[in-house]
Amino acid sequence: MAGTAALALDETARSVRRAEIAAELLTFLPRDSVLTEPEELRPFECDGLSVYRRLPMLAVLPDRVEDVQRIVRAAAGQGVPVVARGAGTGLSGGALPLEDGLLLSLAKFNRILELDPDRRLARVEPGVRNLAISEAADPHGLYYAPDPSSQIACSIGGNVAENSGGLHCLKYGLTVHNVLEVKVVDVAGRLLTLGGEALDTPGYDLLALITGSEGMLGVIVEVTVRLLPKPETARVLLAAFDDLGRAGDAVANVMASGIIPAGLEMMDRPAIRATEDFAHCGYPTDAAAILLCEVDGTEAEATAQVEEVRGVLERSGASEVRVAHDEAERARFWLGRKSAFPAVGRISPDYYCIDGTIPRKRLAEVLQRMRQLSAEYGLDVANVFHAGDGNLHPLILFDANRPGEIERTEEFGGRILEICIEVGGTVTGEHGVGVEKLDQMCVQFPAHELEQFHAIKRAWDPRGLLNPGKAVPTLQRCAEFGAMHVHQGNLPFPELERY
Amino acid sequence: MADQTEVIRDRVRAAFESDTPLCIEGGGTKRFLGRAPAGEPLKVGEHRGVVNHAPSELVLTVRAGTPVADTQAALAEHGQWLAFDPPRHEEASTIGGVVACALSGPARPWTGAVRDFVLGTRIVNGRGDVLSFGGEVMKNVAGYDVSRLMAGALGTLGVLLEVSFRLLPRPAWDRTRVLELTAGEAIRRLTEWARAPLPILGACHDGERLHVRLAGAEASVAEAAERIGGEPGDGSLWESLRDHRHPFFANAEDGPPVWRLSVPAHAPPVDLPGSVLIDWGGAQRWVRSDAPGPELRAAAETAGGHATCFRGGDRDEPFHPLAEGLDDLHARLKCAFDPRRILNPGRLYPDL
Numbered sequence: 001m002a003g004t005a006a007l008a009l010d011e012t013a014r015s016v017r018r019a020e021i022a023a024e025l026l027t028f029l030p031r032d033s034v035l036t037e038p039e040e041l042r043p044f045e046c047d048g049l050s051v052y053r054r055l056p057m058l059a060v061l062p063d064r065v066e067d068v069q070r071i072v073r074a075a076a077g078q079g080v081p082v083v084a085r086g087a088g089t090g091l092s093g094g095a096l097p098l099e100d101g102l103l104l105s106l107a108k109f110n111r112i113l114e115l116d117p118d119r120r121l122a123r124v125e126p127g128v129r130n131l132a133i134s135e136a137a138d139p140h141g142l143y144y145a146p147d148p149s150s151q152i153a154c155s156i157g158g159n160v161a162e163n164s165g166g167l168h169c170l171k172y173g174l175t176v177h178n179v180l181e182v183k184v185v186d187v188a189g190r191l192l193t194l195g196g197e198a199l200d201t202p203g204y205d206l207l208a209l210i211t212g213s214e215g216m217l218g219v220i221v222e223v224t225v226r227l228l229p230k231p232e233t234a235r236v237l238l239a240a241f242d243d244l245g246r247a248g249d250a251v252a253n254v255m256a257s258g259i260i261p262a263g264l265e266m267m268d269r270p271a272i273r274a275t276e277d278f279a280h281c282g283y284p285t286d287a288a289a290i291l292l293c294e295v296d297g298t299e300a301e302a303t304a305q306v307e308e309v310r311g312v313l314e315r316s317g318a319s320e321v322r323v324a325h326d327e328a329e330r331a332r333f334w335l336g337r338k339s340a341f342p343a344v345g346r347i348s349p350d351y352y353c354i355d356g357t358i359p360r361k362r363l364a365e366v367l368q369r370m371r372q373l374s375a376e377y378g379l380d381v382a383n384v385f386h387a388g389d390g391n392l393h394p395l396i397l398f399d400a401n402r403p404g405e406i407e408r409t410e411e412f413g414g415r416i417l418e419i420c421i422e423v424g425g426t427v428t429g430e431h432g433v434g435v436e437k438l439d440q441m442c443v444q445f446p447a448h449e450l451e452q453f454h455a456i457k458r459a460w461d462p463r464g465l466l467n468p469g470k471a472v473p474t475l476q477r478c479a480e481f482g483a484m485h486v487h488q489g490n491l492p493f494p495e496l497e498r499y
Numbered sequence: 500m501a502d503q504t505e506v507i508r509d510r511v512r513a514a515f516e517s518d519t520p521l522c523i524e525g526g527g528t529k530r531f532l533g534r535a536p537a538g539e540p541l542k543v544g545e546h547r548g549v550v551n552h553a554p555s556e557l558v559l560t561v562r563a564g565t566p567v568a569d570t571q572a573a574l575a576e577h578g579q580w581l582a583f584d585p586p587r588h589e590e591a592s593t594i595g596g597v598v599a600c601a602l603s604g605p606a607r608p609w610t611g612a613v614r615d616f617v618l619g620t621r622i623v624n625g626r627g628d629v630l631s632f633g634g635e636v637m638k639n640v641a642g643y644d645v646s647r648l649m650a651g652a653l654g655t656l657g658v659l660l661e662v663s664f665r666l667l668p669r670p671a672w673d674r675t676r677v678l679e680l681t682a683g684e685a686i687r688r689l690t691e692w693a694r695a696p697l698p699i700l701g702a703c704h705d706g707e708r709l710h711v712r713l714a715g716a717e718a719s720v721a722e723a724a725e726r727i728g729g730e731p732g733d734g735s736l737w738e739s740l741r742d743h744r745h746p747f748f749a750n751a752e753d754g755p756p757v758w759r760l761s762v763p764a765h766a767p768p769v770d771l772p773g774s775v776l777i778d779w780g781g782a783q784r785w786v787r788s789d790a791p792g793p794e795l796r797a798a799a800e801t802a803g804g805h806a807t808c809f810r811g812g813d814r815d816e817p818f819h820p821l822a823e824g825l826d827d828l829h830a831r832l833k834c835a836f837d838p839r840r841i842l843n844p845g846r847l848y849p850d851l
Contacts, residue, residue: 118690163640177615190824197763198804199782202819203829208614208647212640229696256555258668300718357636389637429638448628453642455835
């Protein structure tokens with residue numbers, strides 16, 4: 001489990017502190033915006049990574065930017081750390097509360113402030129759901145491109161904090177490529193505007209720096225996104241492979257062919273079977289892997305690309321290539337991919353989603369090594385992921401009620417991430433480090449780089465009050481983890497919880 | 500093709516120890532840009548060469564001293580390009596230079612800026628530490644995005660050693676159309692076209708005519724050409740515009756200074772004495788004007804953007820002043836990377 005940045009207070013001291021900060025907040029916030037009772041705090045105890053749970057000292061739900069500024073000033077004044085939270089759908093524990101901290105929920109900031117089709121932008125509050133932006137833009141023939149799988153629920157503020165991707169980021173980019181301006185409240189309570197409607201701003205690119213900064217540098221209170229014209233048409237192909245390695249090579253071949261697909265997704269046999277049982281979308285259940293490839297553009301363009309991609313897939317050894325003939329079939333092809341996680345959730349009591357990214361050409365090799373580890377740990381893995389950009393999402397199937405299985409799962413996940421680093425990849429493609437991947441950050445980054453990250457953090461937040469203990473491990477933690485790593489395999493009690 | 504990492508690192512370390520300001524220089528082709536260079540020259544142009552080009556991965560890693568021209572030629576052989584279309588003001592212009600100055604070509608509004616294509620960097624910070632951020636993979640959210648922060652920092656946060664880029668396939672078909680329109684009408688049409696998924700890759704108004712570059716699959720280019728109308732145009736315009744060889748940019752040192760106004764694309768034509776060339780579909784307005792700086796800055800701000808005195812003119816304050824609150828944040832970030840202010844001090848703003 002992740003440690004907190006500072007030594008925890010005892011229960012009495014915490015009650016005193018809670019009362020002090022609540023009293024100050026209630027001078028400008030209504031009673032129902034300041035939550036202090038355990039039963040009121042329970043909904044905030046975890047985000048989408050529910051193996052980590054912790055009650056915050058208190059939770060605050062403002063609905064005006066001025067109040068966010070006052071809350072941050074009040075908390076900073078009393079030395080209380082602040083954890084900002086959007087929809088709480090994050091998968092790395094980035095919004096995990098601190099037991100001596102203030103949980104700042106931005107859920108009430110749910111208004112679209114402006115949507116201008118001529119300027120192709122939407123200015124929204126941070127709690128607006130990702131999909132709500134595209135829905136509002138739809139009547140104008142526009143949409144917001146990044147589409148993380150949680151887009152029905154996840155908020156745009158959280159998308160900026162995590163630099164979220166999605167199915168279509170292969171062609172249309174990540175959050176960082178689709179945001180024009182962000183307003184943040186810094187730890188001093190000042191409202192800063194980063195970026196703007198022009199294509200660049202003077203000075204350092206702070207908009208790029210704040211994107212993906214996991215709530216460590218400031219609290220995001222407004223986001224202006226770029227809207228894109230919807231492509232005239234989208235077509236999808238489904239290719240089946242008898243061999244995982246050939247499917248991996250087919251991904252590289254498609255990408256080398258001079259076409260950038262709108263999406264290129266892969267599922268392995270365990271994922272295909274779980275999905276087919278659940279969603280009945282007609283996937284070939286005897287295949288070792290399937291690829292889903294979407295191309296879009298004008299009618300003429302898409303038709304030409306479908307033929308080209310079909311050729312590449314066939315030459316890459318696909319045992320079958322299907323092309324969706326109409327919108328209904330296209331939706332059916334995608335239905336399976338989009339319901340893969342719940343489908344896997346049905347065949348296993350629990351699953352743990354990993355988020356490493358690797359160079360595409362190493363796909364086959366990494367999938368093979370994952371199979372070996374799966375046998376070694378006695379835990380099944382289903383793979384369903386963004387193959388086109390090398391972003392893996394292995395789902396490790398486990399049962400939390402079996403003693404030691406969570407720990408084994410976490411260790412297995414850690415080994416997968418270390419393979420990702422070894423082949424030149426990264427421990428997180430789109431879910432963020434949060435509290436979950438702090439140890440693997442020690443493997444990915446040497447001490448000097450980590451020190452540089454901490455220096456950036458201090459430049460924004462000298463006392464470390466914004467989401468402390470997340471995203472970047474302390475050097476001390478890495479030293480401890482590194483020491484333990486050397487002795488891995490020789491630990492007398494591998495089932496013991498480790499810090 | 501030599502790896503100069505250790506030489507560069509040792510120079511920065513020595514400068515850190517002795518508190519000696521360094522002036523980073525690649526091809527030495529952008530001395531005109533920013534506040535006047537000062538400090539001992541740190542030549543990085545010898546640190547050149549391709550470290551990795553994996554065509555099927557659409558990834559390129561090059562040393563910062565590699566000439567832009569060489570890089571473009573090598574990628575063209577594989578039908579690929581750096582889609583921010585880096586300008587080369589002279590043949591010696593380096594990759595490190597275009598990244599440090601965040602220079603993007605005419606395709607920028609449609610393909611993305613330098614920072615949008617940067618996947619990773621290797622730098623030497625102001626303490627002389629060699630650091631790597633990002634990498635060669637498409638998606639990477641481990642740690643702060645230091646690599647993109649380097650784009651446009653003008654070398655004030657670190658000396659660039661290597662940069663990794665995402666590549667794109669070059670569009671198969673490329674056609675230019677020309678329409679006789681006023682600037683105002685051009686902006687109105689561009690705003691309208693921007694709402695449709697047209698394969699536009701460049702749009703420039705030279706004062707009398709609107710030039711539109713269409714690129715992509717043959718069929719969609721032909722379709723779009725019909726919709727846009729006009730006459731066939733000369734495609735060589737885009738390179739001359741990108742590299743500032745277009746007559747509009749001539750005699751920058753003797754004639755009126757070259758100002759760059761970065762504004763929202765839909766902003767109406769700016770009313771300033773001098774001549775105006777509209778690029779980036781309206782989002783970048785080049786102005787040759789002897790008008791005082793504050794007048795240009797005010798015009799840019801009114802339009803919702805900012806102004807840079809790009810070439811010629813007064814060099815005390817070429818960049819738009821930072822908003823309140825952002826200035827001290829910049830100073831603290833500078834300190835986080837370069838505590839003794841030895842890397843290109845004062846080149847961007849006096850205090851950085």
